[in-house]
Amino acid sequence: xxxxxxxxxxxxxxxxxxxxxxxxxxxxxxxxxxxxxxxxxxxxxxxxxxxxxxxxxxxxxxxxxxxxxxxxxxxxxxxxxxxxxxxxxxxxxxxxxxxxxxxxxxxxxxxxxxxxxxxxxxxxxxxxxxxxxxxxxxxxxxxxxxxxxxxxxxxxxxxxxxxxxxxxxxxxxxxxxxxxxxxxxxxxxxxxxxxxxxxxxxxxxxxxxxx
Amino acid sequence: xxxxxxxxxxxxxxxxxxxxxxxxxxxxxxxxxxxxxxxxxxxxxxxxxxxxxxxxxxxxxxxxxxxxxxxxxxxxxxxxxxxxxxxxxxxxxxxxxxxxxxxxxxxxxxxxxxxxxxxxxxxxxxxxxxxxxxxxxxxxxxxxxxxxxxxxxxxxxxxxxxxxxxxxxxxxxxxxxxxxxxxxxxxxxxxxxxxxxxxxxxxxxxxxxxxxxxxxxxxxxxxxxxxxxxxxxxxxxxxxxxxxxxxxxxxxxxxxxxxxxxxxxxxxxxxxxxxxxxxxxxxxxxxxxxxxxxxxxxxxxxxxxxxxxxxxxxxxxxxxxxxxxxxxxxxxxxxxxxxxxxxxxxxxxxxxxxxxxxxxxxxxxxxxxxxxxxxxxxxxxxxxxxxxxxxxxxxxxxxxxxxxxxxxxxxxxxxxxxxxxxxxxxxxxxxxxxxxxxxxxxxxxxxxxxxxxxxxxxxxxxxxxxxxxxxxxxxxxxxxxxxxxxxxxx
Numbered sequence: 001x002x003x004x005x006x007x008x009x010x011x012x013x014x015x016x017x018x019x020x021x022x023x024x025x026x027x028x029x030x031x032x033x034x035x036x037x038x039x040x041x042x043x044x045x046x047x048x049x050x051x052x053x054x055x056x057x058x059x060x061x062x063x064x065x066x067x068x069x070x071x072x073x074x075x076x077x078x079x080x081x082x083x084x085x086x087x088x089x090x091x092x093x094x095x096x097x098x099x100x101x102x103x104x105x106x107x108x109x110x111x112x113x114x115x116x117x118x119x120x121x122x123x124x125x126x127x128x129x130x131x132x133x134x135x136x137x138x139x140x141x142x143x144x145x146x147x148x149x150x151x152x153x154x155x156x157x158x159x160x161x162x163x164x165x166x167x168x169x170x171x172x173x174x175x176x177x178x179x180x181x182x183x184x185x186x187x188x189x190x191x192x193x194x195x196x197x198x199x200x201x202x203x204x205x206x207x208x209x210x211x
Numbered sequence: 212x213x214x215x216x217x218x219x220x221x222x223x224x225x226x227x228x229x230x231x232x233x234x235x236x237x238x239x240x241x242x243x244x245x246x247x248x249x250x251x252x253x254x255x256x257x258x259x260x261x262x263x264x265x266x267x268x269x270x271x272x273x274x275x276x277x278x279x280x281x282x283x284x285x286x287x288x289x290x291x292x293x294x295x296x297x298x299x300x301x302x303x304x305x306x307x308x309x310x311x312x313x314x315x316x317x318x319x320x321x322x323x324x325x326x327x328x329x330x331x332x333x334x335x336x337x338x339x340x341x342x343x344x345x346x347x348x349x350x351x352x353x354x355x356x357x358x359x360x361x362x363x364x365x366x367x368x369x370x371x372x373x374x375x376x377x378x379x380x381x382x383x384x385x386x387x388x389x390x391x392x393x394x395x396x397x398x399x400x401x402x403x404x405x406x407x408x409x410x411x412x413x414x415x416x417x418x419x420x421x422x423x424x425x426x427x428x429x430x431x432x433x434x435x436x437x438x439x440x441x442x443x444x445x446x447x448x449x450x451x452x453x454x455x456x457x458x459x460x461x462x463x464x465x466x467x468x469x470x471x472x473x474x475x476x477x478x479x480x481x482x483x484x485x486x487x488x489x490x491x492x493x494x495x496x497x498x499x500x501x502x503x504x505x506x507x508x509x510x511x512x513x514x515x516x517x518x519x520x521x522x523x524x525x526x527x528x529x530x531x532x533x534x535x536x537x538x539x540x541x542x543x544x545x546x547x548x549x550x551x552x553x554x555x556x557x558x559x560x561x562x563x564x565x566x567x568x569x570x571x572x573x574x575x576x577x578x579x580x581x582x583x584x585x586x587x588x589x590x591x592x593x594x595x596x597x598x599x600x601x602x603x604x605x606x607x608x609x610x611x612x613x614x615x616x617x618x619x620x621x622x623x624x625x626x627x628x629x630x631x632x633x634x635x636x637x638x639x640x641x642x643x644x645x646x647x648x649x650x651x652x653x654x655x656x657x658x659x660x661x662x663x664x665x666x667x668x669x670x671x672x673x674x675x676x677x678x679x680x681x682x683x684x685x686x687x688x689x690x691x692x693x694x695x696x697x698x699x700x701x
Contacts, residue, residue, distance in 0.1 A: 049399065114391070114395075130380075130384075134377070137373070137377065143369060146373055150373070150376055150377065150380070153377065153380050154380065157380060157383050157384060157387070160384065160387055161387045161390075164387060164388075164391050165387065165390055165391050165394055166399070168339050168387070168390060168404070169337070169339060169390075169401035169403075169404060170401065171272075171337065171339070171340060171401070172337060172339030172340060172342075172343065172404065175339065175340055175342075175343030176339075176342075176343060176383075178343070179343055179346045179347060179350070182347070182350050183346075183350060183372075183376060186350050186353055186354065186372060187372070189354070190353070190357060190365065190368060190369055190372065193357065193360060193365055194365050194369065197360065197361070197362050197365055198362060198365075203369070206362070206365070206366035206369065206370075207366075208362065208363050208366060209363055209366055209367060209370075209446075209447045209450075209451075211505065211508070211509070211510075211514070
């Protein structure tokens with residue numbers, strides 16, 4: 001069962017490289033967060049650590065509902081050219097993403113990280129999520145997609161913490177959620193301003209500062 | 212304990228008040244008064260910690276030792292002068308019609324929130340919350356960098372936000388590894404991320420995980436501290452932000468990121484038996500070296516100052532890496548001196564910038580004639596920052612050199628001296644060209660206003676005086692901080 005969930009996380013992340021419109025990514029991101037919340041909930045059920053339940057509920061609220069709504073709102077407000085723009089073609093980026101996934105599996109098996117009993121199956125996927133999030137940020141030209149890459153990285157980190165140590169202490173967990181929420185709001189504000197100044201969200205237009 | 216809450220509360224209240232008060236004069240006075248109260252509270256906390264024992268409280272949630280007190284003092288000192296300087300700077304921007312009245316009030320809100328986040332970083336015990344605090348400093352200051360709604364400011368803010376957040380995500384991975392080795396020792400316990408607990412148990416932590424953790428934290432917080440090769444956001448953000456904000460970014464935000472590194476370093480260096488220091492020496496030297504070409508061919512005044520900050524963060528990292536009583540003493544003294552000299556430079560650069568309506572160095576000449584006070588202070592600050600005697604930075608750089616030679620880091624020290632001399636030559640060439648010569652004819656020969664001039668004198672006195680002699684309270688403070696860094700428990 002764990003393997004199936006881990007695989008669906010991986011596949012949903014790979015789908016981020018195949019989207020045509022930016023708004024498609026929001027749904028995928030929300031889906032990813034729902035699964036994440038389920039894994040935390042399942043781990044709470046098995047271990048009884050109450051902070052995992054809090055993390056599960058917060059993931060559902062913040063990452064699966066609030067953040068996607070903010071992103072959706074921002075995308076809707078900025079109403080021109082919603083197609084994604086990449087540096088590589090659709091197939092090249094999928095190929096690179098797959099290669100990164102294989103590298104992630106290999107790396108995790110070599111590192112011999114001490115996973116927890118219930119988190120072990122997710123370890124490799126959590127590392128891959130960080131890789132793919134980073135690649136997403138590099139590959140995409142639109143500012144808001146870089147924000148989506150950032151959230152993917154954060155999701156990966158959440159899963160790493162879960163699989164290595166059943167999450168972080170409660171206060172820290174709360175702080176991290178607050179941070180992610182503020183990050184997305186700031187990303188939204190800056191995207192608005194970038195769009196109204198450059199009439200585009202393409203970060204290639206922002207290359208005036210040098211040296 | 213009440214003092215800590217007072218200290219954290221003041222900037223929050225000040226920011227909100229300044230935001231709500233619609234009368235410009237009152238708003239300014241309120242925020243200066245708030246910053247002054249924050250200065251008093253901060254120095255009181257620091258004094259109490261340094262003359263007594265570390266503060267622990269609220270379920271060991273809060274922990275302030277000498278290192279924390281040192282960072283708090285720097286934040287409140289630079290924060291207060293910057294808030295004083297902001298009055299003149301922002302008055303000028305409003306009267307020139309560059310910003311609106313609403314932006315004016317928002318500026319003070321963000322500014323004081325920014326100070327709050329940096330103070331919060333310095334008082335928490337838990338390394339996870341320290342991470343949360345450092346991420347918050349990025350988010351608040353990114354809005355300040357984007358304050359002028361120009362294309363270049365947005366570009367800088369975006370780059371800063373993205374690089375800062377990705378960098379800090381890596382630091383979180385490092386923190387997870389520290390937690391892992393902590394719970395391995397203590398069991399599933401929230402205290403397994405408390406610095407006070409971990410530093411006592413450092414010898415028993417798993418060296419392999421701590422090594423991975425330290426590298427991730429160094430790269431992550433190093434991005435925020437502007438250590439090369441993760442420094443690319445820094446010259447953009449520091450040059451595009453309003454000048455008082457640049458002063459705070461360079462003067463204390465970078466220190467706050469270094470503070471995060473030092474907290475982890477203290478643990479890691481004990482666990483790894485001194486091996487962690489080599490990473491600091493490497494990244495330190497690399498940061499100094501990378502700035503040389505950029506300073507030599509620079510066109511923009513504030514960018515040059517920003518690159519100089521990369522250099523000085525490198526020097527501090529190098530000093531801590533060299534270590535020993537002398538190396539740590541030099542590094543921490545340098546941290547203090549750099550905060551003072553760099554904020555002084557950014558303030559005077561702000562005046563110059565507003566006077567000449569340009570940051571391009573080839574369009575600026577005859578500052579001494581156009582603005583005698585700002586001009587002379589700018590010249591002094593520039594000589595100070597490049598390490599010329601008799602100013603304060605000379606003393607700390609010299610101490611680090613001595614420590615390097617005595618500690619057997621001969622190559623590193625020779626390289627350090629060589630690079631510092633090159634940077635001195637490059638910066639002084641441009642500064643002298645700007646300071647002397649004829650001022651443009653149509654320029655009115657007058658300072659910007661009395662607030663902008665008055666604020667310069669606080670750091671100026673320190674830069675000049677502390678070059679001639681380091682007062683006993685400062686050297687005593689620094690000794691206590693270096694004991695914390697060496698892992699001595701009092």
